[in-house]
Structure formats: C-alpha cells, structure tokens
Amino acid sequence: MTTSELLSHPNIPLEVHINNALTILENLRNPNLLSENLEKTLKVALALHDFGKATAYFQKKIRGEKLSPKEKKLSNHSLLSALYTFFVLQKLFKTDYKYPLIGYYIVLNHHSGILKDFSDTLRLGEEKIELLKLQTESINPSAVNRFISNLRLEDELKQLLKFDKGEFLQFLGEVLDIFDELEEDLTSIFNLENLGEFLTVSYLFSLLIDADKTEAGLKEKPLFLGKKVEIPPSAVESYKKTLKGNSPINDLRELAYKIVNTAEIDTEEHFYTLTLPTGMGKTLIGLNFALKLKERLEKKTSKPVKIIYSLPFLSVIDQNAQVLEKVFAPIGDKIVVKHHHLSLGEYLKGENNYELTRLLVESWFAPVVVTTFVQLFESLIPFKNSSARRYNKLTNAVVLIDEVQALPSKFWFLLREYLKEFAKTNNTYFVFTTATQPYLVEEGKELIPQKEKFFSAINRYRVSLKLEKRTLEEFFTEFKPEGGKSYLFILNTVSSSKKAYKLLLECSVPEGDICYLSTHLTPYDRKKRIRELREGKYRFAVTTQLVEAGVDIDFSVVVRDFAPLDSLIQSAGRCNRNFRLPRGEFVVLNLTDENGRRFATRIYDPILLQITEKLLTEFNPTDEVSLIKLSERYYREVWNSKSRDKSEELLKEIKRLNFSKLSAFKLIEEEPYKSDIFVQQNPQAVEIWNAVKQLMKDLKNKKITLWEAKKRFETLKSDFYNFVISVDVSKNTPPIDEDLKIHYIPYEEIDNYYDPKLGYVAEGKTYEEF
Missing domain, CATH: 3.40.50.300 (P-loop containing nucleotide triphosphate hydrolases)
Known part of the structure; x- marks a missing residue:
C-alpha cells in the first residue's frame, strides 16, 4: 500500500487512523438499530470526518511547523470535513437531504464542546466560504485520492468519496443557497413532531465520536473492545453465600430476594420497578435481576448487554461500587468501572497508560458501570461532546436507577416521555429502585407484586x-x-x-x-x-x-x-x-x-x-407503615400540581434538534454565589497543594506541555478535591491563588477559616474585626 503521506495525528497516517476507527465502529454499532441508509451515512461520515486535515495548512501544523495567524485559522478542519461529507452523501442520496444533513451535522460537531442547534449549523456566511475555498485550493488531489483508495471500504463507497477539486469548489460556490433552502425545508426533511430524529442523530454522533476518540486513545494497542466478558448470572447468588449477618430483617431480605429471583421476565417490558423499605438490600436484589435480564437479552439478540448502575449522589457511589466490585471479584478486576467527575484519578494511580485508562473509565467500556444521575442523564439526553460519546453504551443495556425519587419533580414529565421512546428505540431496559416510587413510569412492572406486605412487616x-x-x-x-x-x-x-x-x-x-x-x-x-x-x-x-x-x-x-x-x-x-x-x-x-x-x-x-x-x-x-402509605397520594398530587412547562419546553427543543438548548436540563442547580476553597488542613493536603503548584510552575516554564499537565493533574485530581469545599466566602474570604484561580486556606491560618469540628468558619475573625 502506497501511503498518502497525510497525517491525522503526529506520526500517524490519516488512512491508518480512519481504518482503525472503522474497525472500532464495527464493534460499537448495533446493526439492529441502523437502517441501510443510516449505515452508509455513518460509514461515509466516519471515513471523511478528518478530510479537512488534508489541507496544506493542517499538514504544516501537525508536523510542528510555524503558522501565521491566518494559516492557523485555515488549519481548522471540522467545517471543511463536514461540507465534503455533505457533498458526497448528496451524490449518494440525490434529493433525499435527510442523510447528507445528518452526516454534515455529526462531522461538524465532532470537536465541539456544546453541540450546536441543527438549524444554526446551516448559516455559514461569505467569509467562511472564502476560507473554505482557500483550504480546498491547498489540497493535493492525488494525495487525498491515495488516502481514499487505502480505506477499508466497499469499492462503491470509495468511488463515491473520490475527490475532484473543481467539482467541490463549484459546490462551495453554491452551498449558501442550498443551505438557505434546506433551512426553510427542515420541517419537511425531518419529522420534528416526535423524538425519533433526535435519537437517531444522537446515536450516529455517539458512534462517530466514540470510534474516533477510542482509536486516538488506543493508538497501536490491540483492538480488544469486541471481546465479550462472560459474567455468570449467578454472581450475586455466589457472593451472598459469603455474607454473614444476624440482622432481624435478614429473613425478609431473603424473601424479597427470592421473589425477584423467580420473577417472570418479559423482554417486551422495558420498565421495571423494585419497591422495598429502606435497608432491605435493594442493591443486591436489583443487581441480581439485572444479571438475569442481561442473560435473557443476550440469548435473544446475540449482542453483549451492559449494566449501568446509577445513584443520585457522589457520597453513595463509593459504597455501592465496593459492593459490586466484591460481587464480581471472582470473575476479574476490570468488570466494574466507577465513573464520576473525580474517578479517573483513582484508576490512574499505579497505571502508566493515561490514554487507555481514561478510555476505559470515561467511555463505559466495562460490562458494569457505576455512575451518578448527572453522568447518566447527560449521556441519555446529550448536549455535550464528552457525554454524547457514551450514548451508544446505553443502547442494548439494563439501566438501574437507584433512589429514583431523588430526580427533580419538574423533570418527571420530560423523563417519562423521553425514556419511553428511548427504551423502545434502543432496546434499553430500566429498573427503578426506591422505597417510594414517584409518578415516573406508569406502566412499569413491579418486581415485588405484594410490596405492601413488606412495609407492614417491617414497621x-x-x-x-x-x-x-x-x-x-x-x-x-x-x-x-x-x-x-x-x-x-x-x-x-x-x-x-x-x-x-x-x-x-x-x-x-x-x-x-x-x-x-x-x-x-x-x-x-x-x-x-x-x-x-x-x-x-x-x-x-x-x-x-x-x-x-x-x-x-x-x-x-x-x-x-x-x-x-x-x-x-x-x-x-x-x-x-x-x-x-x-x-x-x-x-x-x-x-x-x-x-x-x-x-x-x-x-x-x-x-x-x-x-x-x-x-x-x-x-x-x-408509624412507618402509615407514613409510607402516604407516598402514593403525595406523588399523585405532585404530578397533578407541578407545572410541566419546563419539561414541555425541553421536549420541544429535543424534537427540534436544538442540542445546545438542552444545557438547561440540570439535575443539580448551579449555586453561583459559592466559591471553591482548598483547605490545607493537614500535611497530606499541603503536599497535594504543593504538587499541583509545582505542576503549574513547570507548565509556565514550558518544562511540560499543556497535555502533559492535564495528564499529571488527573492523577492528583481526586486527592486534590478531597480537600475542596464549595461555600459562600463573602463574610470570611480566604486568600486566592493567582496561578490556580482558587481560594485556599493556608495551613498556618487554618484556625481563622476552618474549625476541626464544624468545618468552614462562615463568619470568622477576619470578618468580625471589620
């Protein structure tokens, strides 16, 4: 094979990156969820998502050559790649613009932080077109066509991808008019009255960026991602035999476990509820049911089924993850991955491979994932690039939502409507566990049909x-x-x-x-x-x-x-x-x-x-029985009393493919009046603070790159935030570190700001003196 000599990343040929990404895509995609047209759209989009890297400007940058300010602008590749994807798919699908538009959108956003609203991406302007023409003029057609001929694609698709500079420049001269017309016709091209189009675009986008980022993370390492890990459905049963306990409610726990263990599984039913009093062992009971359901689904679909276990708060993640790790310990140590905003650093300790570890944690490649509500729902209803890559991991999956009552009532209607469509479209199964089931899923099948008996017996x-x-x-x-x-x-x-x-x-x-x-x-x-x-x-x-x-x-x-x-x-x-x-x-x-x-x-x-x-x-x-009995009436009244305006507004934005507007879907409200403070409360905290300060010093003195600094900080991050509180500092403001842009309490001043019993001193001596 004669290489194109085009690079996608330092020292990596463009065709090597794309071919590896196409191989990874084969392991990620579920063919049952893709029509033939969507399959072709996705393949073309992935093959061309870095097409814009063929410009002379990008090639100059990737080889470390110095660029002028204008050349830096011309080295950007996403928009050019997206337009060439549209151009190729338009040739394939003729006047059916749905697929070219999807391909254009997912390629355009593959480096975006917050995803753009669909209609906004069709407004380009003359200035951008002139830059695109300059970029195109700089492309060497023979190098690009060598790259295309080296792709592991069907000959029919390779022929379609072939680059003709004159033809593409002509298209660039017409694209503003084409996009103006398409923007006016969006409602006839897409069905914007239901959720289906959003789910389709989200799935294709997720597959594209996951394949791309996974390839970049793996580099030359073996493509192990298709390897299936066998998890025996009896894993919880085996673990239970190792437990000892003499709690008076153990008999009731065992009864509940047996009822759920023998519950009939109907794979046509996508929603299950598990309602038991607190302290009844819902974690193990729910996990055991998820394993049984997983086994049944894998027999039916011949595809691996992932288990996602989600909880509302960071404070209970560690507790539950430890239980799951013990359950699966006899099978292996890479079965369970815990994912929240601080978890990567925990896995990096003792690991040399930053990219691979990050990939396993943030991409949910493990068979069992324990995560927070925030991570789960930002992946289910994606508006950020970082969480959208996990959307595909929620297809063909069993999702346990523990303590479901903690979901804000203002979003119940949104979640009820969205999850119904998501489950049906993506072959996903949800299990809601709590002592008090909210009005989230009307038609869910209760795994403890006579749950009242348990509440009565445990007064x-x-x-x-x-x-x-x-x-x-x-x-x-x-x-x-x-x-x-x-x-x-x-x-x-x-x-x-x-x-x-x-x-x-x-x-x-x-x-x-x-x-x-x-x-x-x-x-x-x-x-x-x-x-x-x-x-x-x-x-x-x-x-x-x-x-x-x-x-x-x-x-x-x-x-x-x-x-x-x-x-x-x-x-x-x-x-x-x-x-x-x-x-x-x-x-x-x-x-x-x-x-x-x-x-x-x-x-x-x-x-x-x-x-x-x-x-x-x-x-x-x-008593306990009469208090819990009120919960059904309470949730009914909340359902009838709460305004659905917020939910309906967000559903409308979802249907219209307005991804950026979905950032309004926040399970945890921001508190702008609070500031972070690092508390140097002991020698360990001082040591971590000094390590982060040294990292910043090395970065400033150009001893390390920004990328190396990020990698080093990830290994310190969970320890660093172990000493960070978020509080209102207005009445007792500690100093701020100009390098780290964070307040900190120096070890020698700890008494002024931090009480060993009660924590942060909201109105300390520094405030009272003035």
Missing part, C-alpha cells in the same frame, strides 16, 4: 409530628436524651445544623459523643465521619440532608426538620434501619429562624411543602 418506628413552629432554642430547651438511645438530627441548612450542634453541647452532651456532618466539611473529613457513623462510634449526629438517601447508618431516634414527604421518608430510613429495636422514633419538626421564617422554605419547592403539610395534617401518620 420499625413511631412517627411524632410536632408541626407547630418553633426555634432551635425552644426545641433544645425541652430536649432530654434518654439513656441507651442514639439520636440523629437532620437539618435543612448548614447554619441551622451548626446552631443545633452548639445547642446540643449545652444539653450537657459530651463533645466526643457528637458527630457533625455538612458540606462545610471537606470530603476528607466527611468520608471519615460517615465511616465512623457506620461503625457506631457516635451516640449523637447532627447533619444536613447529605445522609438522607443511601448512606447506611442506623439510629434509635431521628429528628428531622420539615421537608417534602419523599425526603422525610428517606430520612426516616436511618431510624432503626436494621430493626435491632422493637420501635425507633421519627420526629418531624417545623423549625424557624429568630424572625419566624421556616428553614424548609429556603431550600424546598413551596408546592411540595404545601402538599406534604396538607397530607400530614389530614392523615396524621403514626
């Missing part, structure tokens, strides 16, 4: 409603801890939790008996204290809502400031969790500040609070 606590308004001072003046009982206080704000901690000390409770938890503590301190709580080290704990869902702790008495019903039920799940007492006690308060304003109104939707207050007043639940 672990009394409910005491104290809904008259009171201040923290009024509550703690009356509070008298009873001997032998442990107490968990869950407050709604950090300030009220700190005040509660101080008032508890005034009740003659020894400081060493109290654990305090909030986001004002570094993750380093929080993880340590949660571990100590699980070990039963403290009799008293004062926390914010961060222990509400999924954190496995157990107290005799749980006192909770007022909150929406689903939050109350989740908090109550920490009360007598393991049924070691005949009855625990769950107390609901209605706390206010000194001005009579309820803390609950500062953080919760008023509609949810009103519905909760109405139901609690009307039905006056007295």
Whole structure:
C-alpha cells in the first residue's frame, strides 16, 4: 500500500487512523438499530470526518511547523470535513437531504464542546466560504485520492468519496443557497413532531465520536473492545453465600430476594420497578435481576448487554461500587468501572497508560458501570461532546436507577416521555429502585407484586409530628436524651445544623459523643465521619440532608426538620434501619429562624411543602407503615400540581434538534454565589497543594506541555478535591491563588477559616474585626 503521506495525528497516517476507527465502529454499532441508509451515512461520515486535515495548512501544523495567524485559522478542519461529507452523501442520496444533513451535522460537531442547534449549523456566511475555498485550493488531489483508495471500504463507497477539486469548489460556490433552502425545508426533511430524529442523530454522533476518540486513545494497542466478558448470572447468588449477618430483617431480605429471583421476565417490558423499605438490600436484589435480564437479552439478540448502575449522589457511589466490585471479584478486576467527575484519578494511580485508562473509565467500556444521575442523564439526553460519546453504551443495556425519587419533580414529565421512546428505540431496559416510587413510569412492572406486605412487616418506628413552629432554642430547651438511645438530627441548612450542634453541647452532651456532618466539611473529613457513623462510634449526629438517601447508618431516634414527604421518608430510613429495636422514633419538626421564617422554605419547592403539610395534617401518620402509605397520594398530587412547562419546553427543543438548548436540563442547580476553597488542613493536603503548584510552575516554564499537565493533574485530581469545599466566602474570604484561580486556606491560618469540628468558619475573625 502506497501511503498518502497525510497525517491525522503526529506520526500517524490519516488512512491508518480512519481504518482503525472503522474497525472500532464495527464493534460499537448495533446493526439492529441502523437502517441501510443510516449505515452508509455513518460509514461515509466516519471515513471523511478528518478530510479537512488534508489541507496544506493542517499538514504544516501537525508536523510542528510555524503558522501565521491566518494559516492557523485555515488549519481548522471540522467545517471543511463536514461540507465534503455533505457533498458526497448528496451524490449518494440525490434529493433525499435527510442523510447528507445528518452526516454534515455529526462531522461538524465532532470537536465541539456544546453541540450546536441543527438549524444554526446551516448559516455559514461569505467569509467562511472564502476560507473554505482557500483550504480546498491547498489540497493535493492525488494525495487525498491515495488516502481514499487505502480505506477499508466497499469499492462503491470509495468511488463515491473520490475527490475532484473543481467539482467541490463549484459546490462551495453554491452551498449558501442550498443551505438557505434546506433551512426553510427542515420541517419537511425531518419529522420534528416526535423524538425519533433526535435519537437517531444522537446515536450516529455517539458512534462517530466514540470510534474516533477510542482509536486516538488506543493508538497501536490491540483492538480488544469486541471481546465479550462472560459474567455468570449467578454472581450475586455466589457472593451472598459469603455474607454473614444476624440482622432481624435478614429473613425478609431473603424473601424479597427470592421473589425477584423467580420473577417472570418479559423482554417486551422495558420498565421495571423494585419497591422495598429502606435497608432491605435493594442493591443486591436489583443487581441480581439485572444479571438475569442481561442473560435473557443476550440469548435473544446475540449482542453483549451492559449494566449501568446509577445513584443520585457522589457520597453513595463509593459504597455501592465496593459492593459490586466484591460481587464480581471472582470473575476479574476490570468488570466494574466507577465513573464520576473525580474517578479517573483513582484508576490512574499505579497505571502508566493515561490514554487507555481514561478510555476505559470515561467511555463505559466495562460490562458494569457505576455512575451518578448527572453522568447518566447527560449521556441519555446529550448536549455535550464528552457525554454524547457514551450514548451508544446505553443502547442494548439494563439501566438501574437507584433512589429514583431523588430526580427533580419538574423533570418527571420530560423523563417519562423521553425514556419511553428511548427504551423502545434502543432496546434499553430500566429498573427503578426506591422505597417510594414517584409518578415516573406508569406502566412499569413491579418486581415485588405484594410490596405492601413488606412495609407492614417491617414497621420499625413511631412517627411524632410536632408541626407547630418553633426555634432551635425552644426545641433544645425541652430536649432530654434518654439513656441507651442514639439520636440523629437532620437539618435543612448548614447554619441551622451548626446552631443545633452548639445547642446540643449545652444539653450537657459530651463533645466526643457528637458527630457533625455538612458540606462545610471537606470530603476528607466527611468520608471519615460517615465511616465512623457506620461503625457506631457516635451516640449523637447532627447533619444536613447529605445522609438522607443511601448512606447506611442506623439510629434509635431521628429528628428531622420539615421537608417534602419523599425526603422525610428517606430520612426516616436511618431510624432503626436494621430493626435491632422493637420501635425507633421519627420526629418531624417545623423549625424557624429568630424572625419566624421556616428553614424548609429556603431550600424546598413551596408546592411540595404545601402538599406534604396538607397530607400530614389530614392523615396524621403514626408509624412507618402509615407514613409510607402516604407516598402514593403525595406523588399523585405532585404530578397533578407541578407545572410541566419546563419539561414541555425541553421536549420541544429535543424534537427540534436544538442540542445546545438542552444545557438547561440540570439535575443539580448551579449555586453561583459559592466559591471553591482548598483547605490545607493537614500535611497530606499541603503536599497535594504543593504538587499541583509545582505542576503549574513547570507548565509556565514550558518544562511540560499543556497535555502533559492535564495528564499529571488527573492523577492528583481526586486527592486534590478531597480537600475542596464549595461555600459562600463573602463574610470570611480566604486568600486566592493567582496561578490556580482558587481560594485556599493556608495551613498556618487554618484556625481563622476552618474549625476541626464544624468545618468552614462562615463568619470568622477576619470578618468580625471589620
């Protein structure tokens, strides 16, 4: 083979990159999800996505030669590649413009951060056309055609791809008029009334960028990606035999496990619900069902089926990932990958291959992936390049959504409509697990048909409603801890939790008996204290809502400031969790500040609070059974009361292929008033801070490249953020580091800004002096 001598990356021939990417595509794609026309569109788009690298300007850049400012502009390749893709596909599909437009769009965006709205990509302007003509003039046709002849494609497609400079320049002279007409005709070219077009474009785009980035990550390494890992469906059963436990609810856990284990699987049913009280082992029960479903689907489709396990909070990811890793340990150590914004660094420790490790973690190549709601839903409804590459991993998959009630109610309608279409189109199966199922999936099949029996049999606590308004001072003046009982206080704000901690000390409770938890503590301190709580080290704990869902702790008495019903039920799940007492006690308060304003109104939707207050007043639940019974009525009222405007607006943008507008779909609201602070709380933190500072110094002095700096930071990132808090610094502002652009608390000034018990000092000495 005579090479084209065109490079795609340093020292890598363009045809080698494209041929490897085409091979990877064969392993990624599911032919059952692609029509013949879509197959051809995708192949052509992948073959040509780097066509623009054939310009003299790009070739000069990739060889390290110096470029003038104008040449730098002319070395960009995405738009030229996209237009040549459109040009070729137009020849193939004649007047059916749907496929040329899809090919154009997915190639154009393959280096975008936020994806562009479809219609916006058709507005180019004369200035861009002139640059495109200059780029085209610089291309050597014989080199490009050698590149095309070296591609592992059918002869028919290679003939179609053949480059004729004059013909393409003529097209560039006409493209503005062509695109103007196509923009006007978009509604007749695409069906913008349903979700199908969005799902198609997202799938093709995902396959293209995943194949491209995977090839770049693997380089010359063996293409192992098609290798199937055999996971026995009995993996959970084998693991359960190693467990020892004498919890009084073990018999009930075992009964629930057996019911789900023998549940009939209908592969026509894409939605399942698993509804059980907290502490009933939903993680293992759900995983066991997912393995059975995976086995059935693989027999039916002869394609590997991935399991994605998602949870709402970073704080519970590690806990659940550890369980899954133990389940699959006998099979191998690359079965489970944990993916969130800090996880890459954990895997890089002890690994030399940055690219390969990053590929395995961020691309979800493992058979089982544990991730956050944010990562999952940004991949399901993609608007960013980085998450769109994972969309294809959610096809032919079983997705477990644990603690599903944590999804914001304003998005229920959007998710209900979207997931139905997604599941049907992509052969995806969803399992929703929780103690309280929201109105998300009406037609889901419940895996515990007589779930009420479990809730009745496990009546672990009394409910005491104290809904008259009171201040923290009024509550703690009356509070008298009873001997032998442990107490968990869950407050709604950090300030009220700190005040509660101080008032508890005034009740003659020894400081060493109290654990305090909030986001004002570094993750380093929080993880340590949660571990100590699980070990039963403290009799008293004062926390914010961060222990509400999924954190496995157990107290005799749980006192909770007022909150929406689903939050109350989740908090109550920490009360007598393991049924070691005949009855625990769950107390609901209605706390206010000194001005009579309820803390609950500062953080919760008023509609949810009103519905909760109405139901609690009307039905006056007295125990776990009667409290949880209210959840169905609560979710029904929320469904009927909440505005669907946000959901309907986003659904409209999805149908119109307005990808950039989907950035409004945020499961976690941003808090712009908060700033990050690095806390040098111990010698380990100081060492990590100094390592990152040295990295920046090396970058400034050009001892390392930006790429090398990013790689080195990834290995430090999880440790670095172990000491970072995000808080309002307006009343006690620590210094800011100009290199790292982050506030930091120097080790020698720690007392001014960070209390070892309560964390960040919101109004410290520096504030009070002025």
